[in-house]
Amino acid sequence: MGIIEVTNLKKSFGTLDVLKDVTFEVGKGEVVAVIGPSGSGKSTMLRSLVNLEQVNGGSIAVEGEYLVKDGVYANPQGIKRITSKMGMVFQHFHLFPHLTVQENLELAPRLVRGEPAEESRRKRDELLRKVGLTDKKEAYPAKLSGGQKQRVAIARALMMNPAIMLFDEPTSALDPELTGEVLQVIKQLAEEHMTMVVVTHEMGFAKEVADKIVFMDNGEIVESGSPDELFHNAKHERTKSFLHRSLK
Amino acid sequence: MNIDYLINITVPMLEGAQMTVLLFFIAIIASLPLGFVLTLMANSKSKPLAWFAHTYIYVVRGTPLLLQLLFICFGLPIIPVIGDYLVMDRFVAACLGFILNYAAYFAEIFRGGLLAIDKGQYEAAQVLGLNRWQTTTKIIVPQMVRVALPAIANESITLVKDTALLYAVAVPELLYFAQTAVNRDFTIAPFFIAGIIYLLMAFVLTLFFKSLERRFKFE
Numbered sequence: 001m002g003i004i005e006v007t008n009l010k011k012s013f014g015t016l017d018v019l020k021d022v023t024f025e026v027g028k029g030e031v032v033a034v035i036g037p038s039g040s041g042k043s044t045m046l047r048s049l050v051n052l053e054q055v056n057g058g059s060i061a062v063e064g065e066y067l068v069k070d071g072v073y074a075n076p077q078g079i080k081r082i083t084s085k086m087g088m089v090f091q092h093f094h095l096f097p098h099l100t101v102q103e104n105l106e107l108a109p110r111l112v113r114g115e116p117a118e119e120s121r122r123k124r125d126e127l128l129r130k131v132g133l134t135d136k137k138e139a140y141p142a143k144l145s146g147g148q149k150q151r152v153a154i155a156r157a158l159m160m161n162p163a164i165m166l167f168d169e170p171t172s173a174l175d176p177e178l179t180g181e182v183l184q185v186i187k188q189l190a191e192e193h194m195t196m197v198v199v200t201h202e203m204g205f206a207k208e209v210a211d212k213i214v215f216m217d218n219g220e221i222v223e224s225g226s227p228d229e230l231f232h233n234a235k236h237e238r239t240k241s242f243l244h245r246s247l248k
Numbered sequence: 249m250n251i252d253y254l255i256n257i258t259v260p261m262l263e264g265a266q267m268t269v270l271l272f273f274i275a276i277i278a279s280l281p282l283g284f285v286l287t288l289m290a291n292s293k294s295k296p297l298a299w300f301a302h303t304y305i306y307v308v309r310g311t312p313l314l315l316q317l318l319f320i321c322f323g324l325p326i327i328p329v330i331g332d333y334l335v336m337d338r339f340v341a342a343c344l345g346f347i348l349n350y351a352a353y354f355a356e357i358f359r360g361g362l363l364a365i366d367k368g369q370y371e372a373a374q375v376l377g378l379n380r381w382q383t384t385t386k387i388i389v390p391q392m393v394r395v396a397l398p399a400i401a402n403e404s405i406t407l408v409k410d411t412a413l414l415y416a417v418a419v420p421e422l423l424y425f426a427q428t429a430v431n432r433d434f435t436i437a438p439f440f441i442a443g444i445i446y447l448l449m450a451f452v453l454t455l456f457f458k459s460l461e462r463r464f465k466f467e
């Protein structure tokens with residue numbers, strides 16, 4: 001059984017069907033890369049997992065608990081409990097600009113969990129060391145580069161000890177020379193067996209780090225499999241032509 | 249014209265200025281939070297609440313403050329039947345008028361501040377598990393204040409000058425004593441002194457808001 005199980009997920013914005021019967025699962029410790037053309041529903045799918053979008057049908061279960069079952073959502077406490085198992089990293093970071101790096105990290109654990117200050121400080125120092133930003137802990141986000149901001153955003157999500165990390169194009173807003181430092185951090189998390197779902201346009205990264213690749217097009221999962229299967233033995237013409245275009 | 253004379257006319261003007269300052273503080277301390285409440289109402293999902301707030305803001309901003317003050321001081325008391333219960337001390341009535349008026353302006357400023365906040369801020373807060381109250385107080389308000397601060401500073405200086413409207417409802421303040429001295433002594437010096445006192449107040453306010461803006465720069 002997967003740590004995340006998504007079955008027959010449906011979502012539309014007005015008359016636009018953005019997710020049409022999406023089914024997939026993520027195993028514990030697995031790294032899943034989601035690829036696909038713009039507008040194919042990758043972000044919507046990811047956002048549904050943390051209840052930033054409400055679906056119109058289907059089920060999402062995390063660690064065996066249903067966030068939504070056949071289109072019916074859990075109660076508010078249930079939603080809170082289930083979504084708190086996941087950390088989310090956005091394309092545009094969304095750091096809190098009025099808080100320093102360390103305040104960004106400590107805010108949620110202190111406020112939401114009532115975590116003791118020493119505990120938050122210890123974890124914050126450990127995570128800042130991990131993402132290589134110990135010297136920036138007093139800085140405001142405005143003073144950081146894009147790559148640094150994204151590393152802070154990753155550390156901020158990790159502060160809540162999520163079982164799963166979700167990334168929505170974590171490097172798409174970065175200058176090319178800054179993507180490496182962010183991908184490096186994600187790679188390190190993969191080595192530590194963090195369960196992750198990464199929406200990405202970085203094919204090289206997907207190939208190297210992912211255990212499984214999911215190709216989405218037009219609101220559907222066209223096919224999924226190991227990087228080897230997808231990159232070298234894609235079954236569908238749509239997958240082949242997308243990869244062909246992306247790898248050029 | 250000698251120094252003694254200037255001191256003699258300045259002293260009552262400074263006493264009048266106390267009224268000005270008092271009104272200023274009462275008005276600003278009450279109208280800022282009230283303005284924020286109006287902003288929340290205007291943005292609320294409840295249609296009647298939003299409608300009320302928008303209409304209130306529209307009416308208050310669309311009519312002269314002087315009219316509103318005259319209405320509260322001299323209009324309310326002559327309403328049949330209930331008018332007798334609406335007679336207020338002139339200064340209290342003026343404070344009420346200023347608070348109600350400035351709340352509408354501040355509401356509009358805050359609304360602009362809220363619009364400037366990226367929706368990603370709400371999403372990041374939600375994903376981290378913050379509830380609505382925590383998101384509003386810890387994430388949204390501080391950023392809104394930063395955006396709104398320059399406009400609030402402007403509005404505060406306008407408020408200092410608007411206190412001169414007390415004159416119209418016959419509450420003796422700075423300008424009243426200046427006018428009295430001008431009529432009595434047939435000299436324009438009191439007007440200059442009054443101007444200098446207003447400028448000083450505006451200057452102090454400007455310094456205060458500059459330092460606040462520095463604190464809210466987040467850099």
Ligand SMILES: Nc1ncnc2c1ncn2[C@@H]1O[C@H](COP(=O)(O)OP(=O)(O)OP(=O)(O)O)[C@@H](O)[C@H]1O
Nearest residue numbers: 013016018036037038039040041042043044045169
């Ligand atoms: N809030 C919304 N309201 C209306 N339509 C939306 C909304 N969000 C997304 N869409 C539409 O849903 C479709 C899927 O969007 P989504 O952002 O999930 O795609 P994506 O695969 O993440 O694309 P990209 O690679 O450009 O990020 C698009 O056609 C988009 O225009």
Ligand SMILES: [Mg+2]
Nearest residue numbers: 042043044169
């Ligand atoms: Mg997207």
